[in-house]
Amino acid sequence: MVRRMYAPAKGPVMTTTQTGAAAARSLQARYGPWALVAGASDGVGAEFARQAAAAGINCILVARRLQLLDQLARELKAQHGVEVITRSVDLTQPDAAARMLGSAAGLDVGLFVYNAGSGPFRNEVFWTLRSPTGGPCCA
Ligand SMILES: NC(=O)c1ccc[n+]([C@@H]2O[C@H](COP(=O)([O-])OP(=O)(O)OC[C@H]3O[C@@H](n4cnc5c(N)ncnc54)[C@H](OP(=O)(O)O)[C@@H]3O)[C@@H](O)[C@H]2O)c1
Numbered sequence: 175m176v177r178r179m180y181a182p183a184k185g186p187v188m189t190t191t192q193t194g195a196a197a198a199r200s201l202q203a204r205y206g207p208w209a210l211v212a213g214a215s216d217g218v219g220a221e222f223a224r225q226a227a228a229a230g231i232n233c234i235l236v237a238r239r240l241q242l243l244d245q246l247a248r249e250l251k252a253q254h255g256v257e258v259i260t261r262s263v264d265l266t267q268p269d270a271a272a273r274m275l276g277s278a279a280g281l282d283v284g285l286f287v288y289n290a291g292s293g294p295f296r297n298e299v300f301w302t303l304r305s306p307t308g309g310p311c312c313a
Pocket of ligand 1: 216
């Protein structure tokens with residue numbers, strides 16, 4: 175089963191009527207080659223990363239527990255052949271946005287999943303990553 179994922183103001187990007195390769199093409203076409211998932215070590219964030227990787231989207235995984243991020247990175251690389259970058263970042267710290275953006279430097283990040291709370295850095299990272307060709311989606 176394919177779960178629904180929503181992009182603000184643009185409607186659903188993947189629906190239950192799309193399956194397998196079609197859904198993957200839809201996600202990749204919309205978001206491009208890289209996703210940044212904050213709060214990716216567990217729960218909903220880890221699942222977002224799994225679905226992005228299953229669509230062939232490379233992932234930057236951010237949370238505090240690096241061991242869990244590295245474990246997930248190994249899983250995503252082995253199962254989907256994507257590139258994965260892990261970075262331990264505490265989103266309550268003042269340098270959180272700089273550290274997240276640093277891990278994404280030079281990469282075409284079209285999807286930003288801000289899963290770990292609603293800190294003050296979301297907009298800074300969102301607008302910095304935003305590209306003129308599409309821009310990321312906050313989830
Ligand atoms: N699960 C649900 O059914 C559900 C439903 C509706 C809404 N939500 C919301 O979705 C969000 C995620 O839920 P969840 O169930 O996936 O929670 P979770 O299992 O506790 O995962 C939270 C993620 O955020 C990271 N995180 C927490 N504090 C952080 C910090 N200071 N800096 C960096 N990363 C931090 C955690 O990683 P580290 O501990 O490694 O840092 C973990 O990867 C929550 O806001 C929740 O309210 C969840």
